[in-house]
Amino acid sequence: MFLAIREMMYAKLRYFLIGFIMVLITWLVFMIAGLANGLSADNASAIQQINANSFILQSEAESKINRSQVNMVQWKSVEQQVKEGQATPLGVKMAAISKIGKSKKIDITVFAVDPKEFLMPVVIQGKSMNNNEKREVVVDQSLQQEGINIGDWIVDTDTSSKWKVVGFTKNKSYSHSPVIFMNLSSWKAWTKKDTFQAIVLRETDSKIKIDQQLEFVPKEQVLESTPGYKEEQGSLQMMIAFLFVIASFIQAVFFYVITLQKSHQFGVLKAIGANTKFLAQSVVAQILSISIVTVVVSIGLTYGSAFVLPDSVPFLLETNTSVGFSVLMIVVSLVGALLSVYHISKVEAIDAIGRVE
């Protein structure tokens, strides 16, 4: 640390510049991570937030919930095998609605749930719905921005079915559209069919016997099979991975070039008694302090910029994501330090003395 601190204080500009580049990259990593998270939530928060482990879907549906069909007989058979509150059917259908009296259409996804079961979301405003009332719906709060309020009637533009908004829930979307929750009898009246898309299980239980046409699908897989989900997340995650590689290389190259430049100086230090460990500690201390300061500044900048981003930009950075990426960034920097450490170990004290004939 003796050398590390003094050198950084002496060559402030040099270390400031590399720190600045690292801040920009790390900042971008956090922003993209936040966007990836935000988009993921925006895309499929209604699935993400389901407090369950497993789905039963039609085998032919390829884990895509909107393609799956589960009939009443299949559901009843599962219902008989599990304890109460462990399984519940889910109907999913995408539609376009408009507020009665307005012509503007809004894309939504209908989730048909049993209001007594665990799929029923928490109502944050207005009242909840029950199994008796038909035509009552609880909708995602984002519809408020479209001018829909509690007590308003909405109409399905295709079938002309009408529903009354009785409550708001928050952060419930599927395939980037707000979710409308209705009970199973409204669902049946609307779809005119006795089928659902899935059976949701609290706990994975392979002892449950299911129809041959059905299969168990873990929640993660259902989430990834949401239309567009994998593509969005995949491209953003690829960017993040590249940024980590770039950050690692930039730091590695910077410190390696400085180390090469200082070869002679390291030789002198070795001649006057410094060993490789002492010198390597100095480089590692520099890289550590730069990457820690970088990560802290970047997190500050990220939350600062999240604050000024408009609400319409989906941005969500969870603490464990930022901690994970911070640790990864520091680890990646240290891996880059190995190159410099290797070079330092190769420098010999004898290089300090004239030219050896």
Add this chain to the structure above:
Amino acid sequence: MMNHMLAFERVSKVYGEKTNQTAALKDVSLEVKAGEFVAIIGPSGSGKSTLLSMAGLLLSPTNGNVYLDNVEITKLSEKERAQLRLQKIGFVFQASNLIPYLSVLDQLLLIGKLASNSKGMKQRADRLLKELGLSHRTHHFPAQLSGGEKQRVAIARAWMNDPEIILADEPTASLDSKRGREVVEMLASEVKRKGKAGIMVTHDERVLDLCDHVYTIKDGVLHLDDKVLFSGQMQE
């Protein structure tokens, strides 16, 4: 062997593989007593640096023995030699080779850090800087110092670990003759005052009169050549 701070006993050094061998040192014997300041002169490529590197425990001889303070260093491991180097040897390099980002004081304190011994190092550093007339430069960086001052800092640094032997590699190379002479005077007087041994490799014949003995080295062969010394003194 007693009383010899440093002794070379029929030392030779061969570089290269079997078919392409070059002998840098041939059968060199040399003894330096405590309080002696010795100069080694010779053209470049003559083996000066090899000799100095060996005295500084940076190189091992191919044949022969080297004794430092009566310890046969050829038998020591790499680690033991590094330890011995830290304890018993002070280096003064060509062009001083100070660490650019350390202040004059820190250059000296670094030695204490390396020896994991910071006790009394500050006082020691202050005293050395005072002795070498550098007290007013304590917090300056090497870039702010003149060539002579840098070399004096390098000398102070070499004394920091209280070595038994000081090795100077062309200490006057980057200095004008007046500054160069001052630096060598300082080295020689410190060696005598402290009863240590000093070896200086140099091209600079104008400072040889400050030395107790002068050796010339040519093609790896070392001769005692005090004639140079006397001619130098006669000029004075």
